[in-house]
Amino acid sequence: MSGRAALLCSALVLAVLPAGPASAADWFEMNFYLSGPRYDGVLPPCDYPPALNRIAKRFSQKEGTFWNSALAIVNFEGIRETAFRTWAAQSIPRRFCSGIVEISDGRRTPIHYSIAEDTSMIGASWGVEWCVVGLDRNWAYNPACKMALP
Secondary structure, three states, rough: HHHHHHHHHHHHHHOOOOOOOOOOOOOHHHHOOOOOOOOOOOOOOOOOHHHHHHHHHHHHHHHHHHHHOOOOEEEEEEEEEEEEOOOOOOOEEEEEEEEEEEEEHHHOEEEEEEOOOOOHHHOOOOOEEEEEOOOOOOOOOOOHHHHHHH
């Protein structure tokens, strides 16, 4: 190592090491920096039109972009909630839903999806994860969308 590189490394080590013994977080750190997640558990229902529209739009985008397909979701039927907050108390609240979708080629197939709190872009709102049975081409929720269930 050259002299400059050794000097730079030692300066970085000294800057990172604490000057004194470790102490507990002060009032400011505890109230603003170490507060942890606070989930309300307020989520839209399974048949919420913006959630269904988001699923249909992203399904069409995925099919067109990655699979060179013109398939689209035409209709949602029999939408029902299958579970709500099934995991540990401090985990992200999720509403699990299932139903039947009609695809533009005439097929009717099950869909499983979850609406989760603070999982949209930069955690600003609720987000949706979904799987259409038989059209999970990248096997993200394989086998047969089982991993999209609670």
